[in-house]
Amino acid sequence: MRPFEYIRAATIQDAVRAKAASPDAKFLGGGTNLVDLMKYGVEQPGQLIDVTRLPLAAVEPLPGGGVRIGALVRNSDLALHPLIVKAYPVLSEALLAGASPQLRNMATTAGNLMQRTRCYYFYDSAFPCNKREPGSGCSAIGGQNRIHAILGQSASCIATHPSDMAVAMAALDAVVKIQGPDGTRSIPIVDFHRLPGNTPQLDTNLQPDELIVAVDIPPAQVASRSRYLKVRDRASYAFALVSVAAAIDVQNGRIRDSRIALGGVAHKPWRALEAERAVAGQPLSAATLRKAADVAMSGAKGYEHNQFKIELAKRTILRAFSELSDA
Numbered sequence: 001m002r003p004f005e006y007i008r009a010a011t012i013q014d015a016v017r018a019k020a021a022s023p024d025a026k027f028l029g030g031g032t033n034l035v036d037l038m039k040y041g042v043e044q045p046g047q048l049i050d051v052t053r054l055p056l057a058a059v060e061p062l063p064g065g066g067v068r069i070g071a072l073v074r075n076s077d078l079a080l081h082p083l084i085v086k087a088y089p090v091l092s093e094a095l096l097a098g099a100s101p102q103l104r105n106m107a108t109t110a111g112n113l114m115q116r117t118r119c120y121y122f123y124d125s126a127f128p129c130n131k132r133e134p135g136s137g138c139s140a141i142g143g144q145n146r147i148h149a150i151l152g153q154s155a156s157c158i159a160t161h162p163s164d165m166a167v168a169m170a171a172l173d174a175v176v177k178i179q180g181p182d183g184t185r186s187i188p189i190v191d192f193h194r195l196p197g198n199t200p201q202l203d204t205n206l207q208p209d210e211l212i213v214a215v216d217i218p219p220a221q222v223a224s225r226s227r228y229l230k231v232r233d234r235a236s237y238a239f240a241l242v243s244v245a246a247a248i249d250v251q252n253g254r255i256r257d258s259r260i261a262l263g264g265v266a267h268k269p270w271r272a273l274e275a276e277r278a279v280a281g282q283p284l285s286a287a288t289l290r291k292a293a294d295v296a297m298s299g300a301k302g303y304e305h306n307q308f309k310i311e312l313a314k315r316t317i318l319r320a321f322s323e324l325s326d327a
Contacts, residue, residue, distance in 0.1 A: 001038050001039060001041070002038075002041075002044040002045075002046075004045055004046055004047055004048055005046065005047040005048070006047070006048050006050065007047065007048070007049055007050065008049075008050040008053060009049055009050065009051050009053070009054060010053070011054070012054055012056075012179050012211065012213060013179075015027065015049055015051050015054065015211055016179055016180060016181055016209060016210070016211050017181070018047075018049050019049060019208070019209045019210075019211065020181050020209040022046065022047045022049075023208060024044075024045055024046040024047065025045055025046065025047035025048070025049055026043065026045040026047070026048055026049070027048075027049050027051050027110075027211060028048045028049060028050045028051065028052070029051055029052060029071075029072060029108040029110060029111040030074070030106040030107045030108045030111050031106070031111075032099070032103050032106050032107045032111065033111065033114075033115045033116060034111075037116060037123075040123050040124075040125070041125055042116075042122065042123060042125070042132055051071075051072070051211070052072060054071075054072065055070075056070040056071040056072040056073075056110075056213055056214065057070045057072040057073050057074075057077075058070045058073070059073055059077075059078060059081045059083060059084070061083060062216065064219070065218070065219030066216060066217050066218040066219045067083055067084070067087070067088070067216070067217050068177075068214050068215070068216050068217075069109050069214060069215045069216075069217070070109065070213070070214050071108060071109050071110035071211075071212045071213050071214055071215070072108050072109070072110065073108065073109045074104070074105060074106065074107065074108060075095050075098065075099075075103075075104040075105075075107045075108070075109070075112060075165065076095075076101065076104040076105045078091070078092075078095055078109065079091075079092045079095035079096045079104065080092070086224075087219075087223060087224060088168075088172060088217060088223050088224075088226070089224070089226055089227060090168045090171060090172070090223070090226035090227055090228045090245050090246070090247060091165070091168040091169065091172065091217075091228075093168070093227055093228035094164040094165050094167060094168035094228040094230075094243075094245060095164065095165050095168075097164050097228060097230045097240075097243070098112075098163070098164040098165060099237060100236065100237045109165070109212075109215055110211075110212035110213075112163050112165045112166065113163065113165075113166055113169075113176065113189075113192065113193075113204075113212065113215075114203075114204070114206075114212070115161070115162050115163050116131075116162075116203060117131065117159035117160060117161065117162060117203075117267075118147075118160075118162045118239055119131070119140055119147075119148070119159040119160075120140075120144065121138075121139040121140050121143065122159060127139040127143075130156045130157050130196075130200045130201070131157055131159060131196075131200045131201050132201075134199070134200075134201050138155070138156060138157050138158060138200075140157075140158050140159065141155075141158055141303065144305060145158060145303040145304065145305050145306050146305040146306050147160065147239070147241065147264070147306070148160060148303065148306055149265060149266050149267055150265050150266075150297075150300040150301060150302050150306060150309045150310055150313070151262075151265045151266040151270050151297075151299060151300050151301075152195045152196075152266040152267055152268070152270065153195075153196065153266070153267065153301070154195070154196045154197050154198070154200070156196055156197070156198055156199075156200050157196035157200030157267065158196075158303065159196070159200070159267060160263075160264055160265065160266060160267060161193060161203075161263070161266065161267055161268050161269060162239050162240075163263070163269065164228070164230065164240065164243060164263060166189065166193070166263075166269045167228070167243055167244075167245045167261050167262065167263035167269040167270075168228055168245040168261070169189050169215065169217070169269070170189050170190055170245065170261040170269035170270075170271045171226070171245035171246070171247060171259040171260070171261035171271070172217050172218075172220065172223055172245075172247075172259070173188070173189070173190075173217070173218055173220065174188075174189040174215050174216065174217045175187070175188055175189065175215065175216045175217075175218070176188075176189055176192050176212055176214075176215055177212070177213050177214040177215065177216060178206065178210045178211065178212055178213065179210065179211050179213045180207060180209055180210040180211070181209055184213075186216075187205060187206075189215070189269070190269075190271050191205060192204055192205060192206070193205075193267070193268030193269060194267070194268060195266070195267050195268060196267045200267070220247075220257075221249055221257070222247045222248065222249040222256075222257040222258065222259060223247055223259075225247060225248055225249065225324055226245070226246060226247035226248075226259070226324070227245075227246060227247075227320060227323060227324055228243065228244070228245050228246075228320075229243065229244045229246070229316055229319060229320040229323070230243040230263075231243065231264075231312060231316055239264065240263045240264035241264050241309060241312065242262065242263070242264045242265060242309055242312045242313045242316050243262065243263035243264050243316070244260065244261070244262055244263075244313075244316045244317050244320045245259065245260075245261040245262075245263075246258075246259065246260055246317065246320035246321055246324060247259035247324075248284075248321060248324050248325070250284050250325075253283055253284060254281055254282065254283055254284065255279050255280060255281065255282055255283075255284055255288065256280075256281075257280070258276050258279060258280070258292070258321075259276065260272040260275050260276055260292065260296055260317060262296070262313060262317075264309075265300075265309060265313055272292075272295070272296035274295050274296075274298075275291075275292045275293070275295040275296035275317075276292075278291055278292060278295045279291060279292045284325060289317070289318055289321045289322065289325075290314075290318065292317060292321070293313075293314040293315075293317040293318050294314065296313070296314070296317055297310055297313055297314050300313070
């Protein structure tokens with residue numbers, strides 16, 4: 001591991017100034033992903049800026065409805081918060097499906113959003129990886145690609161985003177609140193993470209000297225009837241092969257509103273907006289739900305080892321909505 005300087009930020013402004021002054025610095029929260037990357041030599045920051053003492057660990061209702069989640073709220077605390085459990089069950093379920101209890105006790109909201117891919121080749125410096133070394137090639141395309149993307153990928157990268165929490169937040173229209181040297185700004189979560197294109201080394205649209213301070217989730221009637229379904233190789237502590245954050249609002253037997261977001265299938269949490277539009281106003285039926293699944297996967301492309309994900313994603317969407325319909 002490369003030697004690094006450690007500093008502790010006393011204020012949000014101090015943290016932002018320190019990052020702006022050191023381009024190779026990294027913010028340190030729970031460290032559950034960053035420390036792994038440093039051990040493997042994938043990340044080699046010259047400075048770590050500890051932000052864990054900043055006042056960003058509250059979960060608070062917003063004046064007009066909805067909730068503000070501080071960047072340093074631990075995943076375990078957020079999953080069990082009464083406001084989240086009642087109004088946004090899909091988010092609570094997604095958090096509890098992620099990692100292990102020990103990791104959830106350390107991992108933070110902002111850190112979860114900033115996770116980097118778990119692609120084998122990204123972690124192993126013996127193999128070319130465009131995300132780690134732009135222009136070197138993507139080993140996954142012709143290699144072992146069972147866990148890799150089937151939507152939104154490019155010739156440069158087929159890695160997937162590993163977060164469960166972010167998938168649920170994508171379904172809930174969350175907004176990421178950011179502090180930078182020039183003030184604050186907001187990014188809808190559907191625009192926060194990037195598809196790989198020709199720049200797979202860029203995971204998000206966050207600027208290098210910006211700090212996540214909170215995530216706002218707006219009020220939504222559809223959110224209370226929601227769930228997160230995760231398909232993985234083992235029952236615990238495994239990343240999703242496919243996951244679905246689903247929500248539905250039905251009135252007089254017809255779908256008034258729905259939400260579909262998928263994990264384990266793309267370089268970012270994948271919001272299936274076309275599928276949502278395709279079933280709006282339609283009767284709640286098996287045929288309608290199959291239509292949603294088919295539309296959501298209409299642009300999917302598999303590789304040698306992950307073709308099965310396309311059908312698996314369809315079936316997971318169907319199961320998630322079927323369980324909501326029976327609730």
